[in-house]
Amino acid sequence: MPKQAKIKIDNLNFFYGKKQALFDLNMDISANEVLSIIGPASSGITTLLRSMNRLYELIPGARREGEILLDGKSIFDADVSVTDLRRRFGMVFDIPTPLPMTIFDNVAYGLRLKGEKSREAIEEDVKQALIEAALWDEVSERLKAPASSLSGGQQQRLCIARVLALQPEVIALDRPCSGLDPISTAKIEDSLTHLKERITIILAPHNVQQAGRVSDRVAFMLSGKLVEEGKNEDIFAYPKDPRTHDYVTGRFG
Numbered sequence: 469m470p471k472q473a474k475i476k477i478d479n480l481n482f483f484y485g486k487k488q489a490l491f492d493l494n495m496d497i498s499a500n501e502v503l504s505i506i507g508p509a510s511s512g513i514t515t516l517l518r519s520m521n522r523l524y525e526l527i528p529g530a531r532r533e534g535e536i537l538l539d540g541k542s543i544f545d546a547d548v549s550v551t552d553l554r555r556r557f558g559m560v561f562d563i564p565t566p567l568p569m570t571i572f573d574n575v576a577y578g579l580r581l582k583g584e585k586s587r588e589a590i591e592e593d594v595k596q597a598l599i600e601a602a603l604w605d606e607v608s609e610r611l612k613a614p615a616s617s618l619s620g621g622q623q624q625r626l627c628i629a630r631v632l633a634l635q636p637e638v639i640a641l642d643r644p645c646s647g648l649d650p651i652s653t654a655k656i657e658d659s660l661t662h663l664k665e666r667i668t669i670i671l672a673p674h675n676v677q678q679a680g681r682v683s684d685r686v687a688f689m690l691s692g693k694l695v696e697e698g699k700n701e702d703i704f705a706y707p708k709d710p711r712t713h714d715y716v717t718g719r720f721g
Contacts, residue, residue, distance in 0.1 A: 473537075474499040474638060474668045475520065480534035482515050482692075484527070489515045490692045493534070502660055502669045504679035504700075505687045508720065512692035513672045517640045520670070521557040522550055538638070555582070558631035562643040562674075564623035566615035571607050574615045574626055578634045593633050600663060601629035602655040621652025628659070638668045646674040657682050676716050680704055688712045 475497040482490035490512045497503050505513050515524070522543065524530045536543050543553055555578075567574050575594040584590055594611075598604040603625040607618070615626055624644055631639055641660075645653040660669055660682050673679045679686055680700065687697035688711075696703065696712045707713045714720055 473497065474539065475670075476535075476537040476540075477516075478535040478537065480516075480519065480532065480536065482512070482519060482524070482532045483530070485529040488692065490519070490532075493692075493694055495687060495694060495697065497668060497670065498685075499668050500664050500666070501684040502664050502671060502682055503685050503687060504671045504673050504683040505689060506673060506676055506679050506715070507689035508715070510691065511689040513689055514642055515692075516689075517559065517642055517670065517672060520638075520640060521554045521559055523554075523559070525550070555634045556637045558634065558636035558639045560624075560627050560631055560639065560641045560644050562646045564620060564627050566618070566623050566626055569615065570612050571615050571618070571626065572611040575629050575633050578630060582634070594629075597629040597633035598626075600632050600659060601625045602659045603629055619652070621648045621655070624648060624652065625656060625659075628656070632663075636667060638670065639663070640670040640672075642672045643674040644671075645678065653678070676718070688715060690715075 473496040477493050477495040480490055480493040481488065493516065505516065507513055518524045519532060520536055520543070524532065538556070541548070567577060569577070572594055575597050576590050579590050579593055595604060598607065603622060606622060615623065618626060628644070645656055657678065660671065663669060671679070671682065683700045685697065686700055686703040688695045688703065690711060696707060696709045703712060704716055707716065
């Protein structure tokens with residue numbers, strides 16, 4: 469039996485003013501899978517990710533056509549709370565952005581913002597999020613230290629923990645390992661493997677090799693268009709489109 473489509477993208481077009489960034493995009497993303505979206509610069513991947521939790525609405529002149537459904541309901545419906553949508557659909561960017569506060573308070577920030585007042589519940593959720601982000605063992609004895617004291621790789625995992633603390637249903641990661649050392653990258657990839665047991669993960673990897681290591685399925689985009697998608701092994705071993713073959717074998721990009 470096929471997995472339930474957690475996200476359905478239906479004829480999505482996206483524009484920055486008069487410039488079109490996405491063209492007639494159609495894609496189903498199953499629950500509890502890791503989907504890697506690969507492609508060279510200016511492929512529209514970041515635009516697609518920002519469309520999924522309506523972050524594009526912060527950009528003047530940006531507009532979209534088409535639909536994105538989350539659990540069968542359009543995320544653009546009038547009764548959809550953008551705040552709730554962004555809690556359900558968390559996002560982590562390529563550059564770590566810890567808040568200017570302690571390690572603990574960084575992770576607790578969203579919990580307090582949504583109204584959680586129990587100190588015990590907050591402490592439990594913060595610990596669980598740090599464990600899931602593979603950071604707890606490194607910071608458990610210094611939770612009151614400023615987040616800025618962490619290394620770049622630790623700061624990125626802290627940002628992941630901050631999203632996970634809100635118990636999202638989907639998490640999108642836009643090149644979360646770019647600029648990180650191999651050890652930090654391996655820890656993040658290991659976390660993703662475990663997190664998909666309860667979360668749908670959409671990854672824009674920083675290289676093709678990362679997509680090969682962690683993905684269940686892969687989608688290849690080029691110039692705002694979906695060229696091909698399929699199971700990990702099919703995209704890398706038996707791509708149908710010659711442009712996909714050229715990209716995954718390093719001939720361009």
